[in-house]
Amino acid sequence: MIGSLPSCPYPLCLYCKCESTLFNFVVDIKKRQKQEEIIMLSMKKLTAVFIILSWGIISYGINAATAIDSILLYTPFTKISVPPGESIDYTIDVLNKGETLETFDLAVSNIPRSWSYTLKSGAWNVRQVSVLPGEKKSLSLRIEVPYQVNKGNYRIYVSAGDAYTLPLTVNISEQGTFRTEFTTRQSNMEGHAASTFNYTAELRNRTAEAQTYALQGQVPRGWIITFKANGKQVTSVDAEANGTVNISIEVKPADQVEEGRYVIPVRAVSGTSSGDLSLEAVITGTYKMELTTPTGLLSTDIVAGEERKINLVVRNTGTSVLSDVKLTHAAPVNWEVTFEPEKIETILAGREATVTATVRADKKAIPGDYVTNLEARTPEASSKASFRISVKTPMLWGWLGVIIILAGIGTVWYLFRKYGRR
Amino acid sequence: MIFITTILKEVMTMYNYLITLTGKLRNNGERAKRPFRVIMEKEIADHVSSWRFIILIAIIALTCMGSLYTALSNISQAVKPNDPEGSFFFLKLFTITDGTMPSFTVFISFLGPLLGIGLGFDAINSEHNRGTLSRVLSQPIHRDYIINAKFAAALFVISVMLLSLGIMVMGAGLVTIGIPPTAEEFMRMVFFILLSILYVAFWLNMSILFSVLFRQPATAALSAIAVWLFFSVFYPLIVNLITRSMEPAATASPQQLMAFEQFHLTLMRVMPNQLFSEATTTLMMPSVRSLGPLTMEQMIGAIPGPLPLGQSILLVWPQVTGLMAGTIVSFVIAYILFMRREIRSR
Numbered sequence: 001m002i003g004s005l006p007s008c009p010y011p012l013c014l015y016c017k018c019e020s021t022l023f024n025f026v027v028d029i030k031k032r033q034k035q036e037e038i039i040m041l042s043m044k045k046l047t048a049v050f051i052i053l054s055w056g057i058i059s060y061g062i063n064a065a066t067a068i069d070s071i072l073l074y075t076p077f078t079k080i081s082v083p084p085g086e087s088i089d090y091t092i093d094v095l096n097k098g099e100t101l102e103t104f105d106l107a108v109s110n111i112p113r114s115w116s117y118t119l120k121s122g123a124w125n126v127r128q129v130s131v132l133p134g135e136k137k138s139l140s141l142r143i144e145v146p147y148q149v150n151k152g153n154y155r156i157y158v159s160a161g162d163a164y165t166l167p168l169t170v171n172i173s174e175q176g177t178f179r180t181e182f183t184t185r186q187s188n189m190e191g192h193a194a195s196t197f198n199y200t201a202e203l204r205n206r207t208a209e210a211q212t213y214a215l216q217g218q219v220p221r222g223w224i225i226t227f228k229a230n231g232k233q234v235t236s237v238d239a240e241a242n243g244t245v246n247i248s249i250e251v252k253p254a255d256q257v258e259e260g261r262y263v264i265p266v267r268a269v270s271g272t273s274s275g276d277l278s279l280e281a282v283i284t285g286t287y288k289m290e291l292t293t294p295t296g297l298l299s300t301d302i303v304a305g306e307e308r309k310i311n312l313v314v315r316n317t318g319t320s321v322l323s324d325v326k327l328t329h330a331a332p333v334n335w336e337v338t339f340e341p342e343k344i345e346t347i348l349a350g351r352e353a354t355v356t357a358t359v360r361a362d363k364k365a366i367p368g369d370y371v372t373n374l375e376a377r378t379p380e381a382s383s384k385a386s387f388r389i390s391v392k393t394p395m396l397w398g399w400l401g402v403i404i405i406l407a408g409i410g411t412v413w414y415l416f417r418k419y420g421r422r
Numbered sequence: 423m424i425f426i427t428t429i430l431k432e433v434m435t436m437y438n439y440l441i442t443l444t445g446k447l448r449n450n451g452e453r454a455k456r457p458f459r460v461i462m463e464k465e466i467a468d469h470v471s472s473w474r475f476i477i478l479i480a481i482i483a484l485t486c487m488g489s490l491y492t493a494l495s496n497i498s499q500a501v502k503p504n505d506p507e508g509s510f511f512f513l514k515l516f517t518i519t520d521g522t523m524p525s526f527t528v529f530i531s532f533l534g535p536l537l538g539i540g541l542g543f544d545a546i547n548s549e550h551n552r553g554t555l556s557r558v559l560s561q562p563i564h565r566d567y568i569i570n571a572k573f574a575a576a577l578f579v580i581s582v583m584l585l586s587l588g589i590m591v592m593g594a595g596l597v598t599i600g601i602p603p604t605a606e607e608f609m610r611m612v613f614f615i616l617l618s619i620l621y622v623a624f625w626l627n628m629s630i631l632f633s634v635l636f637r638q639p640a641t642a643a644l645s646a647i648a649v650w651l652f653f654s655v656f657y658p659l660i661v662n663l664i665t666r667s668m669e670p671a672a673t674a675s676p677q678q679l680m681a682f683e684q685f686h687l688t689l690m691r692v693m694p695n696q697l698f699s700e701a702t703t704t705l706m707m708p709s710v711r712s713l714g715p716l717t718m719e720q721m722i723g724a725i726p727g728p729l730p731l732g733q734s735i736l737l738v739w740p741q742v743t744g745l746m747a748g749t750i751v752s753f754v755i756a757y758i759l760f761m762r763r764e765i766r767s768r
Contacts, residue, residue: 405743
């Protein structure tokens, strides 16, 4: 109080109005202290007498009463909400408020059978604890919540002998499972028939033991499914308890797959548990075609100025319907190419249509090989066939030459007859 | 040369043997040979043993050996990638050259006329001058047997000679390069040899014509050589002279240029050696597809490639017809002149 005089916090204090009163105040304090000491002395004497008197009468009863009340189990968070599979760490303080040393057993009760717990202090499991008067001990309680647990509140009692019971409430936030989780973030993929679908899946082992999972996928005939873990192609994977394995699933559609949506069920099966995943592959149609001849022969011969019919086959090698297939050509100058029919309405996937092309060579075409390109075309796809057409000269001039020579020989023969045999 | 002479002699003996054999088979071996055959055999025997023929054959055989040697030493350079004639490797033996020596075909086209002239220039007139002609004709034979047999005998000798030369070139090529010719190559070579025989036959007939025309063999020989020189040396010069004056300007229309080229080519084709070289080029280089000027229209879409043999022959058929017509025409003229001639003994 003296130290706080210059700015006295007490507004009713009479002694802090001016410095000159300081001395008077000190004197006054000393007087008051003396009076208090006198009172205290008399009081001590009285209580001492009282204690001595009552000691003998109620010493035992008081002793028991203080033991029950003096022990206290304390933890700050008594209601904890966790998902299944988690473990909870409580720090429990054991306080002895009494005057005497207290020793008592520790027990955890009302815990569900599948749950497990450990009560430890430092490195040891603790079953009994002694606490000196006025001191406290810290214990750590670890409760492991299994996966297979129902949603709700669970009350667990931690008791210190009979003296004190600490109720703990564990709230399981969701319905627990004992199972395998097989999930993917993106189960639907789209692509054309020639593409490869790569799915990324997670296999979570939510059981208490390590599991070996066999991986299976049910694909339509002709499809290829491969599983990869850690970059290697696998048929089974090991997952530790509560462990996660990343699996990439590669799906290759069949060669001649039709467009549509395909569901591929994938399973990871272990001895005790299994996980299911369903993948979706959406195949878009492809437009492909091939222009060729029934025999595949792309060469023919033709006499200059004459016609030659070529049978053509337009094959739909894609997975969609081709419609309005037009046939065009790129032939040498003065060559004529006509198609019968000129246009094909539709060709179903995998089917073929036949066309007859009539090629008429130029009259002045020189003998030897010429290239004529024939093309089948839709807006989506086109196919070109290059024909090597060997031009032959008409035999007409050859026969004319032969006639001239024969005429010459005939003349000689005539002369032989006329002059020679006289 | 000795080789060819030997072959000829062998052929003759075989021919005689065959004749006697067929005669025996017919069981009339006692009958005398037909006069035409007798004259022809005598003529062949004369040719084979004459110095003139031996010298001619020596010249031709040696030059062909030389051209074969250059062809063989350059054959490795003749093979180029993407050559449309790549599959006609063997034919290159007849056509390639390194510039120092003309190729086999060029030699045949140059020396073939000399051979024909050499064998024919004194066919009739020397007999006439020696007085043997009237003596032969006093025998009971047809008059045209003489000229026919003379022509046939010379043609036979020439054929055997050219065939053996061609086969020799093939054999030497086969030994050296080790690749056998394909059937088509072989056929092309056979056609080339037949064409050469036809070409030489033309000159042979021309010289026989001169031998009928001129009494002196020297005159006949000189005039035949003059014709040969005219066609090989002067005629191209004259054609160039004519066409140069007619040459259209560079800005002329394509039609004009085309017509001019056609005209030039027509003038050139009067020469028998032009016809022969066009025909041999087409036969020995299968990728040759046309012998005249071409329009772009004809070229668009054309891909280089060898022609089949039939097409090649069809392409050169006009040339062959021309040569054959020339041969027949000169023979006909010689024949008529000979038949109308008055033959008196001196």
